[in-house]
Amino acid sequence: MQKNFQKSRAIYEQIIEGIKKMLIRGEFKPGDKLPSQREMAQKLEVNPNTIQRAYREMEVMGLTESRRGIGTYIKEDGNLVKGIKEEMAERSVKNFKREMESLGFSPPEIKDWLKRIIDLEKT
Amino acid sequence: MQKNFQKSRAIYEQIIEGIKKMLIRGEFKPGDKLPSQREMAQKLEVNPNTIQRAYREMEVMGLTESRRGIGTYIKEDGNLVKGIKEEMAERSVKNFKREMESLGFSPPEIKDWLKRIIDLEKT
Amino acid sequence: MQKNFQKSRAIYEQIIEGIKKMLIRGEFKPGDKLPSQREMAQKLEVNPNTIQRAYREMEVMGLTESRRGIGTYIKEDGNLVKGIKEEMAERSVKNFKREMESLGFSPPEIKDWLKRIIDLEKT
Amino acid sequence: MQKNFQKSRAIYEQIIEGIKKMLIRGEFKPGDKLPSQREMAQKLEVNPNTIQRAYREMEVMGLTESRRGIGTYIKEDGNLVKGIKEEMAERSVKNFKREMESLGFSPPEIKDWLKRIIDLEKT
DNA sequence: GTGGTCTAGACCACA
DNA sequence: GTGGTCTAGACCACA
Numbered sequence: 096m097q098k099n100f101q102k103s104r105a106i107y108e109q110i111i112e113g114i115k116k117m118l119i120r121g122e123f124k125p126g127d128k129l130p131s132q133r134e135m136a137q138k139l140e141v142n143p144n145t146i147q148r149a150y151r152e153m154e155v156m157g158l159t160e161s162r163r164g165i166g167t168y169i170k171e172d173g174n175l176v177k178g179i180k181e182e183m184a185e186r187s188v189k190n191f192k193r194e195m196e197s198l199g200f201s202p203p204e205i206k207d208w209l210k211r212i213i214d215l216e217k218t
Numbered sequence: 219m220q221k222n223f224q225k226s227r228a229i230y231e232q233i234i235e236g237i238k239k240m241l242i243r244g245e246f247k248p249g250d251k252l253p254s255q256r257e258m259a260q261k262l263e264v265n266p267n268t269i270q271r272a273y274r275e276m277e278v279m280g281l282t283e284s285r286r287g288i289g290t291y292i293k294e295d296g297n298l299v300k301g302i303k304e305e306m307a308e309r310s311v312k313n314f315k316r317e318m319e320s321l322g323f324s325p326p327e328i329k330d331w332l333k334r335i336i337d338l339e340k341t
Numbered sequence: 342m343q344k345n346f347q348k349s350r351a352i353y354e355q356i357i358e359g360i361k362k363m364l365i366r367g368e369f370k371p372g373d374k375l376p377s378q379r380e381m382a383q384k385l386e387v388n389p390n391t392i393q394r395a396y397r398e399m400e401v402m403g404l405t406e407s408r409r410g411i412g413t414y415i416k417e418d419g420n421l422v423k424g425i426k427e428e429m430a431e432r433s434v435k436n437f438k439r440e441m442e443s444l445g446f447s448p449p450e451i452k453d454w455l456k457r458i459i460d461l462e463k464t
Numbered sequence: 465m466q467k468n469f470q471k472s473r474a475i476y477e478q479i480i481e482g483i484k485k486m487l488i489r490g491e492f493k494p495g496d497k498l499p500s501q502r503e504m505a506q507k508l509e510v511n512p513n514t515i516q517r518a519y520r521e522m523e524v525m526g527l528t529e530s531r532r533g534i535g536t537y538i539k540e541d542g543n544l545v546k547g548i549k550e551e552m553a554e555r556s557v558k559n560f561k562r563e564m565e566s567l568g569f570s571p572p573e574i575k576d577w578l579k580r581i582i583d584l585e586k587t
Numbered sequence: 588g589t590g591g592t593c594t595a596g597a598c599c600a601c602a
Numbered sequence: 603g604t605g606g607t608c609t610a611g612a613c614c615a616c617a
């Protein structure tokens with residue numbers, strides 16, 4: 096049995112995750128200005144340094160651009176959202192697949208299950 | 219954006235989770251004796267009381283039977299494993315579906331993605 | 342002669358027992374808030390963990406409902422008290438019967454004794 | 465709520481209790497020799513001092529008679545058994561009555577319950 | 588040796 | 603402030 100227990104992911108990672116989801120859902124668009132670090136910190140009730148870290152990482156990833164004295168902006172890149180969406184979808188699907196396989200399900204069974212659940216809620 | 223960050227589940231819950239997976243994978247079978255509380259605690263490097271809690275919860279759930287002075291045993295119930303497997307599969311599928319929907323995918327797109335990933339790794 | 346001496350029941354069980362009796366006597370009513378774990382621990386001079394155990398067991402039994410940050414409440418279930426009262430009465434009567442039989446009394450003699458004592462104190 | 469938890473009765477008291485029950489059931493009779501202290505201690509897996517204490521108390525109560533170098537004997541008293549039986553019955557009935565009253569039952573209800581249980585098992 | 592109970596005390600999560 | 607989790611460690615009950 097595993098000896099390492101799941102720890103929660105770092106808060107700054109969860110923040111990046113959240114911003115990516117908002118991008119995907121269209122709640123942020125390329126070119127938009129993100130809330131200031133201070134504002135964000137207050138809204139999320141988190142230490143400003145945590146926001147700083149999140150914003151910095153996003154810049155490193157090429158997701159945002161910080162303009163000193165002005166603010167942080169989502170990059171104006173046409174394929175940005177599409178890329179993130181695909182990346183997150185892929186990760187989600189792979190996680191799901193791995194989990195189902197660890198439960199002993201074969202790919203066809205996985206599809207069956209998925210179909211069952213989706214059709215069930217479609218009704 | 220959400221203001222509540224994901225916390226890790228309690229260790230005792232993760233232990234139960236792990237034992238269920240071992241059951242599903244056949245690494246434990248109904249009737250088997252689980253490692254003693256102390257042994258398990260040592261192996262997983264947690265406090266014996268934490269194992270006690272996990273074992274007690276499993277007994278309450280009807281998954282195991284603890285006999286004082288003897289040990290803790292997986293219940294001899296033919297449908298036990300099947301039930302757990304289905305329960306865990308269902309939860310996993312629902313989580314996956316919810317996550318994909320929060321990324322803006324429709325059910326058909328979810329299926330497409332799944333197909334793509336599975337077929338990709340089949341090659 | 343028996344070789345096994347009677348042991349006292351666990352403290353957490355005695356606490357549950359006491360709370361059930363208070364419910365039956367109307368000293369607690371469905372919907373009431375129980376004293377907090379810490380308060381109860383202080384009043385009964387036991388460790389808070391022991392109260393936690395009692396409260397948790399009562400929740401598992403469906404007797405109470407614990408709400409984090411709020412407190413622990415007796416469930417709002419009309420038949421709860423009645424059910425507990427009957428359960429405890431039945432157990433008490435059965436214990437009594439078993440004890441009298443172990444003293445060699447037949448059922449009619451048991452009734453005679455009971456009548457005698459009750460009438461005696463009625464005077 | 466009560467603050468004093470039930471402790472188990474002293475072992476020597478439980479031993480006296482057991483011997484009284486054997487007397488009542490006729491497994492010992494007036495004039496019988498009790499097992500030696502050593503023998504009794506071995507049979508009950510108890511410290512010989514505990515037996516010593518039990519035997520001493522029984523002598524004080526007038527239940528037995530120790531003859532140095534010979535052994536301990538149940539007293540030859542025609543009314544002894546009858547007296548003990550009545551004493552134990554009375555205590556048992558009173559305990560039962562007190563318990564039922566603490567559950568809020570009136571004497572007639574107590575009788576009803578008793579009748580119900582006895583008749584139920586008579587069938 | 589195995590499970591069960593209890594204490595003392597720390598720290599977290601929720602409000 | 604209220605419940606929940608976890609550790610460290612003692613001691614008991616059963617076999």
